[in-house]
Amino acid sequence: MQKNPREHSRYNGLTSLEPTLPASAYREADAYRLDLEAIWYRSWLMVCREADLAEPLAFRTARIGSQEVVVLRDETGSLRAFHNTCRHRGSQLCQESEGRLKARLLTCPYHAWTYSLRGDLVRIPSKSLPEGFNKDNYPLYRVALSVWRGLVFINLAEDPDGSAEASFDSASRDLSNWPLETLVPGHRLTKVMNCNWKIFWENFNECLHCPGVHKDLSRLVPIYGRGLMARHDDPEWARYADNDAPEFSGGLRAGAETWSRDGRVHGPVFAGLTPAERAAGQTYATSLPSMFVVGHVDYVRTMRLAPLGPEQTELTAEWLFAPDALAQTDIDNIVAFGAQVLEEDAAICEINQKGLHSIRHQAGVLMPEEYDLRHFHEWVRGRHAALQPVKMTSADSAR
Known part of the structure; x- marks a missing residue:
């Protein structure tokens, strides 16, 4: 009402x-x-409170329709959001709804592709890589994030307009x-x-x-x-x-x-x-x-x-x-x-x-x-x- x-x-x-x-x-x-x-x-959506991610390495997952997003606080204290999807073959990265990461990395449970908390691909366990493969081309899918008055919002659009406040x-x-x-x-x-x-x-x-x-x-x-x-x-x-x-x-x-x-x-x-x-x-x-x-x-x-x-x-x-x-x-x-x-x-x-x-x-x-x-x-x-x-x-x- x-x-x-x-x-x-x-x-x-x-x-x-x-x-x-x-x-x-x-x-x-x-x-x-x-x-x-x-x-x-295509909208700014509230997913949690900033205090829910108070400590570095804290994370939460959020589902919007079929889309699942992981929101985390990296080792420097910055909030970040990514699609909860590995760039290798699309596996889910985080299975729990919330918690604290054990390391300053996100590691896929399927084939162990490993990402920094900034979303960069940093390690692949394969013994060799295909010709022309460049790790820089396979970061996590980043999701726009905006904080308003201690409330955390995300936007799934690739280039969203405005901010949560707007x-x-x-x-x-x-x-x-x-x-x-x-x-x-x-x-x-x-x-x-x-x-x-x-x-x-x-x-x-x-x-x-x-x-x-x-x-x-x-x-x-x-x-x-x-x-x-x-x-x-x-x-x-x-x-x-x-x-x-x-x-x-x-x-x-x-x-x-x-x-x-x-x-x-x-x-x-x-x-x-x-x-x-x-x-x-x-x-x-x-x-x-x-x-x-x-x-x-x-x-x-x-x-x-x-x-x-x-x-x-x-x-x-x-x-x-x-x-x-x-x-x-x-x-x-x-x-x-x-x-x-x-x-x-x-x-x-x-x-x-x-x-x-x-x-x-x-x-x-x-x-x-x-x-x-x-x-x-x-x-x-x-x-x-x-x-x-x-x-x-x-x-x-x-x-």
Whole structure:
């Protein structure tokens, strides 16, 4: 659910009839392959936190569609990313999902081709080499890497545009007052949802479902209980323009301070937040297609997505706290509330996915409050239209 208040003086809602994406876009293998090639293989994708690779020789692997990448910190402390593929005959290099390398080298388990942590081929066990063979021509396939506020992003495009920072949605809010780089995880939740990745983002971008699906959240954020995300989602917003009650202006209910079971903070509040940031209760920044991050007054949540197939998506949520706050914080009270909202979203997304299999349902229709779904659909269509041929076969890009 997108929660960024709009700061203008007009109605947000759609005023014309708008169709959704076709139902086939959420369930067919060809549509999934198109999404991978046009979007996931060409976007900045969050894969982990920089602190997950704190020590030299630490590594993690990440899978995006059929593509597997190893991200590591080399012996000099630099972060690097490569396709998890040997240049000899294509064997997988790292089999574990994370760990620490035993040497300052990556060695293929099949034929022992050995690479430096900068990706250069340094040793081949063959007794002789074919004429014209040059090790310099066979480095690991490098993957672009960018760090934003302690979060590590990769991009599978050979020559990607911009950086992770530039990938954030223009409606994202400024999180500079949250100390993201120094926070530590208090809890991690990983869940596989049986729905297409786009359904998750559609659900994220509207609150029509909130009154029926998120009853506790709707009590905490009263405007959600009206099925709205922001003041200007109401076609009659001008009638309440001077009313700062949270059901009209947004923000948390009176007396609440953060997202938790009881709405109270359960540890130290971040010192650098402005009064407006404290009053908002939640501040979102979004980088399609892989993640969003939410700043609360006493902790930060990150949510990372990975597509597993046409009708399956993996979510990884982390709750991050100041290091000295962990011992003072009732983490269970905080995590229980966020996990409840996540489970509710996952369940309704799966119900949405099941209904899309009707042979009669070719496409849906957007309601006025679903203006951000139209923006998302336009983004998807635009990425599809911009697709240029990529150097991989259709077999490579399907799981």
